[in-house]
Amino acid sequence: MFIKFLTAGGTIDKVYFDAKSDFQVGPPNILTVLDSLNLGFEYFVESVLRKDSLDLTEKDRHAIHATVTKDTADKIVITHGTDTMVETARHLADIKGKTVVLTGALEPALFKTSDAVFNIGCAVAAVQTLGPGIYVAMNGRVFSYDRVRKNVRLGRFEEIQ
Amino acid sequence: MFIKFLTAGGTIDKVYFDAKSDFQVGPPNILTVLDSLNLGFEYFVESVLRKDSLDLTEKDRHAIHATVTKDTADKIVITHGTDTMVETARHLADIKGKTVVLTGALEPALFKTSDAVFNIGCAVAAVQTLGPGIYVAMNGRVFSYDRVRKNVRLGRFEEIQ
Amino acid sequence: MFIKFLTAGGTIDKVYFDAKSDFQVGPPNILTVLDSLNLGFEYFVESVLRKDSLDLTEKDRHAIHATVTKDTADKIVITHGTDTMVETARHLADIKGKTVVLTGALEPALFKTSDAVFNIGCAVAAVQTLGPGIYVAMNGRVFSYDRVRKNVRLGRFEEIQ
Amino acid sequence: MFIKFLTAGGTIDKVYFDAKSDFQVGPPNILTVLDSLNLGFEYFVESVLRKDSLDLTEKDRHAIHATVTKDTADKIVITHGTDTMVETARHLADIKGKTVVLTGALEPALFKTSDAVFNIGCAVAAVQTLGPGIYVAMNGRVFSYDRVRKNVRLGRFEEIQ
Numbered sequence: 001m002f003i004k005f006l007t008a009g010g011t012i013d014k015v016y017f018d019a020k021s022d023f024q025v026g027p028p029n030i031l032t033v034l035d036s037l038n039l040g041f042e043y044f045v046e047s048v049l050r051k052d053s054l055d056l057t058e059k060d061r062h063a064i065h066a067t068v069t070k071d072t073a074d075k076i077v078i079t080h081g082t083d084t085m086v087e088t089a090r091h092l093a094d095i096k097g098k099t100v101v102l103t104g105a106l107e108p109a110l111f112k113t114s115d116a117v118f119n120i121g122c123a124v125a126a127v128q129t130l131g132p133g134i135y136v137a138m139n140g141r142v143f144s145y146d147r148v149r150k151n152v153r154l155g156r157f158e159e160i161q
Numbered sequence: 162m163f164i165k166f167l168t169a170g171g172t173i174d175k176v177y178f179d180a181k182s183d184f185q186v187g188p189p190n191i192l193t194v195l196d197s198l199n200l201g202f203e204y205f206v207e208s209v210l211r212k213d214s215l216d217l218t219e220k221d222r223h224a225i226h227a228t229v230t231k232d233t234a235d236k237i238v239i240t241h242g243t244d245t246m247v248e249t250a251r252h253l254a255d256i257k258g259k260t261v262v263l264t265g266a267l268e269p270a271l272f273k274t275s276d277a278v279f280n281i282g283c284a285v286a287a288v289q290t291l292g293p294g295i296y297v298a299m300n301g302r303v304f305s306y307d308r309v310r311k312n313v314r315l316g317r318f319e320e321i322q
Numbered sequence: 323m324f325i326k327f328l329t330a331g332g333t334i335d336k337v338y339f340d341a342k343s344d345f346q347v348g349p350p351n352i353l354t355v356l357d358s359l360n361l362g363f364e365y366f367v368e369s370v371l372r373k374d375s376l377d378l379t380e381k382d383r384h385a386i387h388a389t390v391t392k393d394t395a396d397k398i399v400i401t402h403g404t405d406t407m408v409e410t411a412r413h414l415a416d417i418k419g420k421t422v423v424l425t426g427a428l429e430p431a432l433f434k435t436s437d438a439v440f441n442i443g444c445a446v447a448a449v450q451t452l453g454p455g456i457y458v459a460m461n462g463r464v465f466s467y468d469r470v471r472k473n474v475r476l477g478r479f480e481e482i483q
Numbered sequence: 484m485f486i487k488f489l490t491a492g493g494t495i496d497k498v499y500f501d502a503k504s505d506f507q508v509g510p511p512n513i514l515t516v517l518d519s520l521n522l523g524f525e526y527f528v529e530s531v532l533r534k535d536s537l538d539l540t541e542k543d544r545h546a547i548h549a550t551v552t553k554d555t556a557d558k559i560v561i562t563h564g565t566d567t568m569v570e571t572a573r574h575l576a577d578i579k580g581k582t583v584v585l586t587g588a589l590e591p592a593l594f595k596t597s598d599a600v601f602n603i604g605c606a607v608a609a610v611q612t613l614g615p616g617i618y619v620a621m622n623g624r625v626f627s628y629d630r631v632r633k634n635v636r637l638g639r640f641e642e643i644q
Contacts, residue, residue: 001302014338016345016429023338023345037276038267040300040317106199107338112434112595115198121282124301129290139201140285141162156201175499177506177590184499184506268499273434273595323624359598360589362622362639428521437520443604446623451612461523462607463484478523 001041003127004073005030008064008088009051010081012105012116025050029109030079033117041128053081053088053104061091068095075127077120078102082150082157085136089145092134101127102145103137106155115139162202164288165234166191169225169249170212171242173266173277186211190270191240194278202289214242214249214265222252229256236288238281239263243311243318246297250306253295262288263306264298267316276300323363325449326395327352330386330410331373332403334427334438347372351431352401355439363450375403375410375426383413390417397449399442400424404472404479407458411467414456423449424467425459428477437461484524486610487556488513491547491571492534493564495588495599508533512592513562516600524611536564536571536587544574551578558610560603561585565633565640568619572628575617584610585628586620589638598622 007013007028015026031045048067049060068076074097080088082104089102103123109116122137134145138157151158168174168189176187192206209228210221229237235258241249243265250263264284270277283298295306299318312319329335329350337348353367370389371382390398396419402410404426411424425445431438444459456467460479473480490496490511498509514528531550532543551559557580563571565587572585586606592599605620617628621640634641 011338016333016336016433033279036274037279038300038315038317040302040319110434111338111432113197113432117278118194118198118282121279121301122286125283125286125298125303126290129287129303137286139199140282141201142286142290154199156199158201172499177494177497177594271595272499272593274593355601358596359601360622360637360639362624362641435519439600440516440520440604443601443623444608446601447605447608447620447625448612451609451625459608461521462604463523464608464612476521478521480523 001075001128002073003041003043003075003077003124004071005034005043005045006064006067006076006078007045007047008049008053008056008060008078008080010053010079010085010104011107012079012081012109013050014108015110023108025052028079029116030120033109033120051081053084056081056084056088061088064088065092065095068092068098068100074098074132076100077123077127079120080104082106082138085138086145086148086150089134089136089148093145095134097132099127099130099132099135101130101135101137101142162236162289163234164202164204164236164238164285165232166195166204166206167225167228167237167239168206168208169210169214169217169221169239169241171214171240171246171265172268173240173270174211175269176271184269186213189240190277191281194270194281212242214245217242217245217249222249225249226253226256229253229259229261235259235293237261238284238288240281241265243267243299246299247306247309247311250295250297250309254306256295258293260288260291260293260296262291262296262298262303323397323450324395325363325365325397325399325446326393327356327365327367328386328389328398328400329367329369330371330375330378330382330400330402332375332401332426333429334401334431335372336430337432345430347374350401351438352442355431355442373403375406378403378406378410383410386410387414387417390414390420390422396420396454398422399445399449401442402426404428404460407460408467408470408472411456411458411470415467417456419454421449421452421454421457423452423457423459423464484558484611485556486524486526486558486560486607487554488517488526488528489547489550489559489561490528490530491532491536491539491543491561491563493536493562493587494590495562495592496533497591498593506591508535511562512599513603516592516603534564536567539564539567539571544571547571548575548578551575551581551583557581557615559583560606560610562603563587565589565621568621569628569631569633572617572619572631576628578617580615582610582613582615582618584613584618584620584625
């Protein structure tokens with residue numbers, strides 16, 4: 001089994017710069033997480049974007065779409081900022097023959113209390129158990145791209161009834 | 162969505178007793194993990210056994226079987242020691258109409274480097290995406306109960322070809 | 323032995339707000355740290371300010387000075403932002419008969435890789451082993467208030483030769 | 484400033500071996516801790532022993548004594564198991580002209596909840612602020628070697644009145 005991980009920035013990759021007293025999107029944390037886990041499958045991590053997801057443009061979403069389409073892998077996990085994760089998922093809806101799972105974190109992966117490792121676990125299981133399609137794995141739930149929204153007030157993704 | 166978690170001891174729940182310079186199986190760690198995650202589903206944790214999995218007897222496996230069968234939930238995650246996880250999974254093979262996923266950890270959940278949170282994430286996604294059956298989620302892989310073994314030397318679960 | 327802890331905000335207490343994609347100074351983290359440590363002395367934590375240290379005004383430093391002076395404790399640890407920690411330390415230089423140690427962190431205490439717990443350890447030892455005076459404990463060094471500066475480029479406090 | 488760290492095993496360095504379902508004393512964790520902290524002093528870590536402190540013999544204590552005596556450093560921190568830390572400290576009492584601080588942990592350094600990093604912080608501050616002598620830094624207190632005992636029931640070091 002092979003899983004391709006694409007990273008598109010977002011909270012999961014936020015780091016803190018003391019010199020600026022500021023948090024910014026840093027290099028992907030997911031490789032460190034994966035390498036520490038003695039995993040039973042092959043994987044490769046590729047950084048596509050390094051942005052806050054509120055700053056993603058139409059052009060950025062085209063770049064993600066193109067990267068997914070061109071990739072030879074049929075199991076793809078994308079880490080992405082949570083604010084526009086659903087929007088990007090919808091942008092990928094026309095891709096056929098691949099299982100694509102978007103995930104991210106509500107707290108930076110570097111935080112002791114981050115949900116990042118749990119969410120990556122969910123995405124890794126979902127991408128191998130589900131058939132082709134575009135999915136979002138957040139808050140312990142796996143959603144189809146067209147049945148999910150972020151509830152900003154609760155800080156939680158939920159099903160659209 | 163509702164997921165029932167049953168705990169059967171094992172490495173995942175090992176704690177350290179300074180007074181005895183010894184590690185023993187403690188109370189389930191999974192509740193603390195789940196409660197910290199702002200999850201988008203209902204769940205309940207029940208402790209069935211608190212043992213090293215090498216010490217599990219036939220009677221213990223009957224107890225696990227009976228608990229799974231009687232439970233009204235159709236999505237059940239069992240945390241279990243890794244040494245005999247596959248044996249217990251096979252013992253549950255005749256249970257129909259439920260999705261049951263066994264998971265655990267190769268390092269205690271209290272360790273900074275533990276695989277516990279990632280594995281629980283995998284199990285939570287697998288139990289909601291898979292149909293009825295008995296599965297093992299370890300090392301980032303989701304296996305059918307009859308296609309998996311623990312490779313003790315590599316510290317890794319692998320598919321039986 | 324009794325140690326009074328005063329908190330004045332800074333990086334050590336930064337938290338992340340997903341709703342705003344922003345980091346802000348939150349409630350003191352030090353109480354959680356201290357309570358987890360089974361300490362062999364009495365202590366009390368009091369929040370004086372909750373600000374980035376670059377935003378501290380003359381009035382804020384007067385407030386810290388007044389709180390230290392009025393407090394009946396003779397061993398006081400102050401957690402403080404790093405950018406103006408030395409400035410505040412100098413402002414306290416005229417206080418007699420008390421051992422006061424300022425410390426903080428270059429990464430928020432909630433980060434896995436934070437120096438907060440180590441620095442608090444240094445401050446706790448320094449405040450009980452040193453005589454009256456004003457000190458800064460950072461980067462594993464204990465400095466007199468008039469012999470230290472922050473080297474912003476290296477992210478490290480160093481002795482003034 | 485230069486600090487020499489000697490490691491003598493104990494709980495602080497306990498690791499977990501899944502293959503044996505067992506905890507054993509592993510290689511020193513202190514180097515990883517120190518290297519992550521951007522410290523403002525020079526240091527070197529040397530492993531003297533790798534044992535549970537209950538298993539230390541008279542010969543082992545001679546080896547620690549000889550290592551401290553021969554070392555050119557005058558600031559030495561020793562990590563040691565807690566059960567016989569005080570006994571070793573007393574064994575070193577005749578060493579003149581050096582500041583020696585023994586510390587350790589009541590939970591392995593690899594545990595999320597370990598006191599190891601805090602205790603090392605205490606020891607690092609104590610070794611640079613105190614004059615020559617043999618000290619124990621545990622539970623946030625710095626004790627002279629002849630005024631301390633471990634209260635096993637409370638899991639805490641305390642002053643002998």
